[in-house]
Amino acid sequence: DTAVSQTPKYLVTQMGNDKSIKCEQNLGHDTMYWYKQDSKKFLKIMFSYNNKELIINETVPNRFSPKSPDKAHLNLHINSLELGDSAVYFCASSRGSSNYGYTFGSGTRLTVV
């Protein structure tokens, strides 16, 4: 199936830990993104990345870092997790240029205890 897949679906971890969320797309898209959805369902972009540039939302703490081993993958690393990091994280991809819809993964629900 052509899709954006992210793992794990659920992640429960203690404060201070370091964790990663993996994302892969097999759509041949040029650009990948990470979004955070808070408890009020508000979606906020964290990063966008293509093979040329990484754009970081200035409000994202530097504890969050994207890693892209290749065009089809954009993983999210989070260091020193805090309670406020609890949210649902969505990976997405698009063809990069405007006027195309995005394809989203099914989300990773991160709970920091």
Added chain:
Amino acid sequence: SQQGEEDPQALSIQEGENATMNCSYKTSINNLQWYRQNSGRGLVHLILIRSNEREKHSGRLRVTLDTSKKSSSLLITASRAADTASYFCATDGLGGGADGLTFGKGTHLIIQP
């Protein structure tokens, strides 16, 4: 800062009725998109309308865009129980896709059987 504001925040109607959701945004856009999110799932792209378009149809969906008022509406005709979900508008700015989409707060639509 948040770009879009959906109105209403929640809407409950009877099956078979039409549902209308509105979205306002603040800055210039390349296009505006609508997404659906079922509970606990990822976002699904519904329809995209370019800044030079005023109206677009897709099945039971009708989207309008008024760039002078910086607003859009999504109409779902002949609603079904399966349409129960949260609906988000998202704007694609003038950055050529690299900046990602900016989402509104969403409208939670409940279709009563």
